Amino acid sequence: MFLKMRKLIPFLSLILVMSSCNEYQKVLKNEDVKAKFDLAQKYYDAGDYKRANRLFEQIAPKYVGKPQGERVMFFFANTFFERKDYNMAGYQFERFIKSYPKSEKVPEASFLGAKSYYMLSPAYSLDQTDTNKALVKLQTFINMYPDSEYFDEANKMAKELTTKKEKKAFEIAKQFNKLGHFDYSFLTPAMAAFDNFISDYPGSIFREEALYLKFESATEYALNSFARWKPERLASAKTAYNVLKKQYPDTKFAEEADKLLGKIQEEIETPTTTKEKETK
Known part of the structure; x- marks a missing residue:
């Protein structure tokens, strides 16, 4: 049944x-x-x-x-x-x-x-x-x-x-930063993109890294500039470092940031000769 x-x-x-x-x-x-x-x-x-x-x-x-x-x-x-x-x-x-x-x-x-x-x-x-x-x-x-x-x-x-939205803006800035390691002309838009990101998203979870990468871009830009522009750009890079340390005293990027600061100090004390691939 x-x-x-x-x-x-x-x-x-x-x-x-x-x-x-x-x-x-x-x-x-x-x-x-x-x-x-x-x-x-x-x-x-x-x-x-x-x-x-x-x-x-x-x-x-x-x-x-x-x-x-x-x-x-x-x-x-x-x-x-x-x-x-x-x-x-x-x-x-x-x-x-x-x-x-x-x-x-x-x-x-x-x-x-x-x-x-x-x-x-x-x-x-x-x-x-x-x-x-x-x-x-x-x-x-x-x-x-x-x-x-x-x-x-x-x-x-x-x-x-x-x-x-923050991630999209941040990744665009990071991409300019990466390209800047191969072509220094990308460092200017990288710094501008990081500045815009930091201004537009003050509470972002990516803010600390953005401040560090802005400093990194500024350092590379300064170190690879013509001699007549180096002092001003090295000073700008140091300012970027100070901003990072002021806002994040215990930043997770402290070791990398301090190494870059060391390069800046060395360049200020003992300027190197102009390189062929310098930026204007």
């Missing part, structure tokens, strides 16, 4: 699936808006966001200005989010907020819209347009809804995206 029942289960499941498909197709082609709303709600509650999305899409225009319109539009936006179509989710949540600015669902819609753009944020090495958009949306949510249940998560996401 048990074996017979086991054989029947797949068959019964198939019948249920076919019945559900038939119901869906029938309602989809029907003009009965109420029937579509009820079935869309059923699919939404069951987690079948693909079918719910299609039905909500059909009836959303019919509910504009009606009491159920707010509910339909929010669920419609959320079906995109649940299906990981974050571009459309972000757009639809923005539409919901504009259409129903006084809705009690606005804080949640604001958060989910921001999170949609957060999910679109690419690796730090790629274009950060979506990252910037997500940060704006997240900061707006954080400022407007400090008591929201989503506040901590929003803060965490904003911090993660900020770090991603």
Whole structure:
């Protein structure tokens, strides 16, 4: 008996699936808006966001200005989010907020819209347009809804995206620094990039290393300059060292920094002759 029942289960499941498909197709082609709303709600509650999305899409225009319109539009936006179509989710949540600015669902819609753009944020090495958009949306949510249940998560996401932007800017500066070891002309943009990074991201986790690498670039730049420019550039390099030590007295780069400072002092006391690959 048990074996017979086991054989029947797949068959019964198939019948249920076919019945559900038939119901869906029938309602989809029907003009009965109420029937579509009820079935869309059923699919939404069951987690079948693909079918719910299609039905909500059909009836959303019919509910504009009606009491159920707010509910339909929010669920419609959320079906995109649940299906990981974050571009459309972000757009639809923005539409919901504009259409129903006084809705009690606005804080949640604001958060989910921001999170949609957060999910679109690419690796730090790629274009950060979506990252910037997500940060704006997240900061707006954080400022407007400090008591929201989503506040901590929003803060965490904003911090993660900020770090991603910091890393991109930092890696660009580091790349100039690396190139500067082979071509001294890259040391000028390296120092400028580190200065911009330090100014733009004062609380960055990469700040200490940025200050050290700025000093390293400045030292290489000074040591490989023409004699007439060396004194000024050596002095600038020493200033960069002092800034690093003042802000990070126990810096983890102390050993490397002190060695470079030793080269600067030696050059000041005993200037070397001009090299062929000097910078201007």
